[in-house]
Amino acid sequence: MKTYWDFSALVEATENAELRIRLHDQNGITRTHALAEVFACLTGNPERRMDHESAVEAVKNLAADLDFTDLSSAEVIAALSQARKKGVRGGHVHDLLHAVAADKAGAQELLTLDGNDFRGLPEKARIVEI
Numbered sequence: 001m002k003t004y005w006d007f008s009a010l011v012e013a014t015e016n017a018e019l020r021i022r023l024h025d026q027n028g029i030t031r032t033h034a035l036a037e038v039f040a041c042l043t044g045n046p047e048r049r050m051d052h053e054s055a056v057e058a059v060k061n062l063a064a065d066l067d068f069t070d071l072s073s074a075e076v077i078a079a080l081s082q083a084r085k086k087g088v089r090g091g092h093v094h095d096l097l098h099a100v101a102a103d104k105a106g107a108q109e110l111l112t113l114d115g116n117d118f119r120g121l122p123e124k125a126r127i128v129e130i
Contacts, residue, residue, distance in 0.1 A: 001109065004029045004102035004125055005066070006095070007037035008113035012130060014042065014058045019130065024065045029105045031098060032068050035059050069105035071097060086120055096121055 005013070005028040013019040042048055042055040050058065071079070079100045083089065088096045099121035102110045107125045112118055115129035 001026075002029060002105060002107045003128075004069075004098070004105060004107035004110045005034070006030070006098045006110065006112040006118075007034040007041065009111040009130060010034060010038050010062055011041045011048070012113055013062065014038070015048075023062070027065055027067055028111070029067050029069055029102070029107055031070055031101045033070075033094075034098070035063060037094070038062065067105075069101050071101055071104065075100065075104070088121070092117070099123075099125070 003026055005023065007030075009019070010023075010030065013023050039055050039059050042050045042058060043052060076097065079096055080093070083093060083096060086096065095117045099110065099118055102125040103123050109128045110118060110122055110125040111128050111130055113130060115127045118127045
């Protein structure tokens with residue numbers, strides 16, 4: 001089964017051994033932008049704050065077990081044109097683009113910590129909250 005990992009699921013995989021093994025075994029899918037989101041969370045969140053070198057190493061280790069599906073500028077613009085219809089504005093646009101990438105990759109499920117962020121966004125992928 002193809003599983004798309006949003007950044008929150010990837011951050012959780014840096015602390016949860018069971019999730020990390022799942023990611024390694026499944027070769028999950030994400031956008032390359034998720035790596036920057038993970039780094040930002042690991043270095044900026046006071047509850048998880050890591051030094052930069054440790055965060056880079058964590059991102060590097062995650063990247064080794066991921067396949068990447070990115071969106072073209074035309075795909076991003078097409079998604080943005082649907083944003084209002086889907087109730088998306090502000091920072092929620094990042095969730096929309098993750099959902100579009102998940103569908104583009106042919107993922108059957110989209111793994112996240114907060115399923116509410118993705119309600120009504122993917123066309124094909126089933127939202128799985130961890």
